Amino acid sequence: MHTQGAGRDVRLLHTSDLHIEEPADAACVSALAASARTHAADALLIVGDFFDHNRVTAETLVAVASALGELAIPVIVLPGNHDPAMEGSVYERGAFGAHVHVLATPGGAMVGLPDLDLEAWGRPHASWDNMRPLADVPERGAAFWQIGLAHGHLTRGIDDIGRAYPIAPDEIAASGRDYIALGHWDVPSDASHGGVVAAYSGSASRVGKSALVTLTAADGRRRVSVETIAC
Template identity: 40%
Template sequence: MPSSLVTRIRTVPKVPPAGGASTYGARTGSVGPVASCLAVRERAETGSLETGPPSGHQLRVLHTSDVHIGHVRGPHGTHRDVCQCPIHALAAAVAQHEADLLLIAGDLFDHARLRRIDVAHTMELLGSVDASVIIIPGNHDVHDEQSLWGTHADHEHRLEVTGAGVIFLDDPEGATLHFGEHDLTLWGRAMDSHDADYRPLAGVPARPDAGWFIAAGHGHFQRTPDDAHRSSPISAEEIEATGADYVALGHWHVTTDVSVGDVLAWYPGAPMGMPSNGTASLVTFERRADGVREPVSVSHVAVTPPGDGCAEMT
């Protein structure tokens, strides 16, 4: 499956998903997929492509993973059969911290047996989040022949999923997004097989000449040579080779710093469930009015489920 370039478009209508990304919904100004670099160039020439941010710009990304819809349940109140407390909690965290992007680095869903209506409800809730939402699959929602995504993300079923602005990166070779108004390039690779041969950070493209760069992957960080047999391995060398400003990881539920050299890399913890209950990483990118980029900062924020549960929430 070829990778695709996805870009934020102001005035050009969305086109059907192509290559490495699927987009849900059609909210005006949300991210839509572009079939080729030529399409991007044509839009740039007509002035419809978003330009870079002005000086004095700040970008906040809320990084989460291992949400496990279909397994976890909120600790308080009453709940739907498929508890959506983690999504409500993440939406509240996005609003509280004024995040521009919500990045889910794998395992949004716990398994592939969820009903279409429950998947659609999750996507609708994500679509109501006041931020662009980007998702890569992990080992629990792996994108293989029995993929939950393959069942629910085809064209017919997508019409039932009204989550505007939700982007699913479905290319096992990796796909690139560009958010021009934030001067951000984001690369992510879909997991299509959870085994030792799958390497989440293989094939990361060269860092762009300008702007911030995030790489996203879901897998196990190799602390020692004894980890060589683990599925979906990630090495320190691979993290450093990305040259990214930030590597957004998923798979470990404990908030963990695996930064290497000048490359910041974190597992954010899980929004619910033990251990490391209720955390996410808030990554802040800032450019001063004089154009100088401040060092990227990472803080860890609480993700608090609704006190009365999700049964009555829409």
Template identity: 30%
Template sequence: MGLKFLHTSDLQIGMTRGFLGADAQPRFEAARIEAIARLGRAAADNGCAFIVMAGDVFEHNSLAPRTIGRAVEALKALPVPVFLLSGNHDPLTADSYFYQVSEIAGVTVFYDSEPIEFTAPGGEVVELVGAPLRSRHTSEDLVAQAIAGLEPTSRIRIAVGHGQVFSRGDEDAPNLIDLPLVERKLAEGAIDYLAMGDTHSAQPIGSSGRVWYSGAPEATDFRELATGGGENNSGKALVVEVTKPGVEQAEVSVEEVEVGQWTFEAPVVEVNSRAEAEEFISFLDAYPHKERTVIKYALVGTVDIATKRYLESALAEREEVFAVLYERERLMDLHLEPSEDDLAELAQGGFVGRALEELIAQAGAESEGFDAAAAIEAEAAGGGGADPDRGTVARDAINLLFRLSKES
């Protein structure tokens, strides 16, 4: 049997999200600290000798005293030792919390890239090599600097880094991690696994199977149900097992384990009838832990006024139950097309009826040819899109017209 350890990152204790509000935000913040205990249980349950947190343990270096105090208590209670790396959110500056938490028994901070020796419960000596960030932005490949001079060894050696491997733009950045160098060092036995942080979805990098992003142990952003994109694999930690019989390449297996409690999802749903509207509401009702579920939804299609009012009423009821349930205005494309009954109720042929028809045409005028996937991609890229204000105003006017007509 080989050595096991737990790989995690991007806990970002103290994170705030503006859309959560006064009710959900404190629970969201508490869950990030409680995740430390869940990580400890996952490590103990899977026979891990230690935990590695690969950067962004804290959201920033100016947290409320209560937040850092509770985090310290959670770290003290961990059942196995933990190794902490600074990231771009919590760099090793003079005000870093790592100096405070390093005083806790069982907590080791990577202050530099000198190998740290750790003796596992079975007596095996393991080396850990970190690449800590000392500022929010770096112009160097810190992982390359940490591992370039390492020679092959018969010991298990774990490297720990934080950053990106691939450029998100058209040009390579000098701080991108040199994956070919990493894989050469893996092949020659100088390192056996690179534990990465920064990307919030758990995933392997490269072809070796020994370079992984652990993803965030609690969700931080939305999973796009329509495209499978976004933060699509967070809420995990990695149980890594390393077996190394000699200087040659180690055997490594990686297993994802669930540790997260919060759900962030962004559905785009087509609704063209009362039955489909009810199906969407049933979809929302199926979420098991609504108090820690955040949904931003977009509805696409054409409905009559009665169905629209059913949706508004049903959604308003559920807004009180979910952590957050709100309309994704940029992608909303729900047309109003009155049924014969709707028109009869609104004095078809008179002034009210003519006003209704004009407003309906205005509400749908900018929505023709709507492509949900393209709109999601444009939104993710920070692009604009059709100005939603005119259609939104028209929809609000229709609802007001309907209500006033019913009252009269």
């Protein structure tokens, strides 16, 4: 039986919506790498719209790959509605390194980080069609920590009817995850529901904010805290 996860706190640097368009924008990834070191993050999550579109140049992809190389920790990327995982996408064209895990399988993909006793699931945008990022989330995997990544619009009320890529609070509550990392909104926002901690991190490039998520296992209980940080 698992009791302690990795045996220590796990820290996730969570960001989204970098909307990279040109080589100079890779500076934002370098800044995130520095932030990850400062905060002793164990992994970086980029929850959709990493790139503004799938037609960025090869030069841009090389610059981003180089900046990602400054990270000594795993990076988990969920394709968003601007950079869907489809033929000819940035994720097919780019060579980002073995430490970068792109959740690119249509319908959903899981990646495990054994050193952290953590598994991350996410359903990527894989076409230009509408989709429900958190519908029918699979059962928890075997690792102690189970997180989800989802890029879409939280439906809070009547004003949200008809929005694309809807994420219902009840879907967060029913996800069975310890943390849901959200993207699509540029500003930090709590989205916790039904005992499941969830948050929009904010965009490191657009508002200069990200989320530092700390997973703590103590006395058989899981605790998740989210702190908004610069970059």
